[in-house]
Amino acid sequence: MARDPLNPDPRILRELQSAARQATNGQLLRLASALDDLPHRAVAEGVMDAVRPRLRHLRPSRPLSLSRLLFLPLDPLLVAPGDWRPGRGLVPRSAILPMTEHLRSAEFALVTALEARLAGAKLTDVVLAAEQGALLWPAASRALPRSPPAGWEEAGLPGQHFAAVAKICATLWRHAPVLWPLRLAGRDGPPEATLRPAFRVIAADGPEAVELCLGALLPYAAQPACMVAVVAGLSQALAPPAERALDRYLSGITPGLEGADLEAMADAAARFARTLKDLDSALTRDKPKRSQQLQALRMSAAQSCSERLEQEMARRLTEPLAVLLAAPAPADAAVEALEQAAMALRGIGDSTRRLHASGASERLFAPVIAQITALAVRLPASGAGFLRADALRLLEILAGSQVAARLG
């Protein structure tokens, strides 16, 4: 007998998750693409839950489907069904299918026209998402049923929690047309000129709406504490929900450095170090817990960076350097690949220092810097081999231009 697509066999799901964890980056991208073509999301979401940290770094090209567009504003609040608990302002991924199908029947004409416009579109098409979302999200908010839609309990969701989940969805869908551009602009810091009027409107919906909407934006903000300060500064009434949103954000963030290749990890570590620097401004005497949370995050991220440096220093730097030195005419591409690896390692080292000023990571660089310094003075200035300029560039990357200039 065929199984209910809403409830995949747990044993098979575990096997698929295990296979996904072991897949190479290329295999994982192909798997993500194949799962996107499945008509039902339950299995796909279940498998993806096991590899989401890696997928975040790989950034596969995902289709902009109806359900994905619908739940785009709720992204940071979506959790695997097993991690969902009522009362925490989160939405289980298993709610996506029944709520999407309800909308399809409630707003058939709108959904049909919209799906035609989304055909072939990708999640990266942010303008199309904004245009179509502006039609879809408010309509979805209005069309929410008063009782659980068909398929709700079959998805393993208790009926008594529908109202709370629906309220979260309704709030975010109602304000999503304004939140979406704020979210996209978040990586350049809080766009204050747009943030203020948006939250003045959201505030009319009550403090809970402010907390939810801010919570949905903070993971995308380069300076989350700054964003909270802007919203909290709008009025005395907005300060408590803004502070609660920040506390909730702090309790949920992780360095997210796992599963990335070296270059992606360097970028992610730099971003995380900058975010923590911003969050330092949210530390006050009456919030001692925040200080502990930030310190724990610093230690955890610095530890991940140090371990990665130890693992990769030889494999990506000293061993390839030895190969290039032995080659009579190393290819330009090989020299450039070595420089790229050196930049990524240096970036991770810099982030480690910013996260936790112990100097431990610098000790990992010291031997290779000494080796290259010795090399730079005896390598030839011209010819087909690895040259003095190549060594000086490596030294500049790893130790800085002032150190390299002393030999130059």
Place this chain on the structure above:
Amino acid sequence: MVELLDPPLLDAFAAASGKPARCAERGVAAPFTTPLLFAARLRLGADQGIEVLVPNPAGREGWFVLPWAAAREALQPSLADQALIGALTTLVADTAELQPLQMRQAARQAASTGLAGRAARRAASGTSPAGAETMRGFAQALNEWLLTCPMEEDRRRAAALAARVASISAAITALKAEAARTDTAFRLAWVLDGWVLLALLWHFSPAEARTAVLRRSMALAPPPADEMLRWPGCADLGRIPGAPALAPQTRFVAPAICEAVLAEWLVIH
């Protein structure tokens, strides 16, 4: 990628005029590989020493003028940038003037040392497409990007920059129509100066850095000298309307992007 600079670092230095009378006063855009120095302008000071003009790091409109020695101390230029200044110093000692042609010669000499990377060393001896084509491509890329930009203020910035780039293209066409003049090449070089660097910066920047690059490009856009505005087809090369205040940024892109720009810039004429 964006890191902030301590604004007081440069506050002690003089401000450059936003409306230079002559090209020599405006200075020539340099293909530096240090992000904070990228597309900074160079000119000869009263003592014939090289001066660096950098956008106001406090985010306000305008440029600061620093002697090169002070810039080297404050901004820690790369070895490649130091080699560029070394080559330029030798060249201008002979001619006592600093023009786009000398900048290109010095950049080729510096790139041939390999200190800007192997791609730049390869490029030091090549040539390819004309700058006018690069400008058309830049304007088109900006106009396409602004359709995907979520923030209204950045769409306005992109539109203003695209309009200015289009006016450069129009000026190039008008100047080329006067090809019989002996100073046409001189004028073309000045009109295009700095803009190819910005076009290539846009081209090589990753999608997620485009907003920061746009804002930085607005600050880096070289102002036309008054004498340029009197050249045929150049009357529209005025100040970009609505040039924004900018957050001070030391690293709006990675040095590797600046090096990629340099390698491509070397072969564009």
